[in-house]
Amino acid sequence: MDLILEQPGDYHFIRSVTEKGIQVGEDFFLEPFILNADQIIPDWPVTSIERINEQDLETVLELQPEVVLIGTGARQRFLHPQQMMFFYSRNIGLEVMTTDAACRTFNVLVSEFRNVAAMLIPVQSPNGNS
Numbered sequence: 001m002d003l004i005l006e007q008p009g010d011y012h013f014i015r016s017v018t019e020k021g022i023q024v025g026e027d028f029f030l031e032p033f034i035l036n037a038d039q040i041i042p043d044w045p046v047t048s049i050e051r052i053n054e055q056d057l058e059t060v061l062e063l064q065p066e067v068v069l070i071g072t073g074a075r076q077r078f079l080h081p082q083q084m085m086f087f088y089s090r091n092i093g094l095e096v097m098t099t100d101a102a103c104r105t106f107n108v109l110v111s112e113f114r115n116v117a118a119m120l121i122p123v124q125s126p127n128g129n130s
Helices: 054-063 081-088 099-111
Strands: 014-018 021-024 027-029 033-036 067-071 093-097 116-120
Touching (some): 014 099, 054 116, 067 099, 081 093, 093 099
Parallel strands (some): 067 116
Antiparallel strands (some): 021 027
């Protein structure tokens, strides 16, 4: 699914989401990654929301976001309440949704100059795990 045709500003934006990966600007990601308006952290070592731990979540704190979006793949899954408290106890908003929804939401929030970070697990083909 193409999300945007042209670069809307001087920040990272998600151009498309498909079963093959996620395109951010001119870069294409096949594996989970984290991004905000200014920075991309490739190779985020999470392949499934069920296997996420606090150490995996700490990586996003380096970006000092006000809001974190977690894209869980093709199906919406939820964090354990204790993991949600990881963000809430730091006064960071959190939304967990499918990856394509997280990508659309990221583009809207970043275009509004919100301090948002997205932790994205790419959508995989029907034979994949997401």
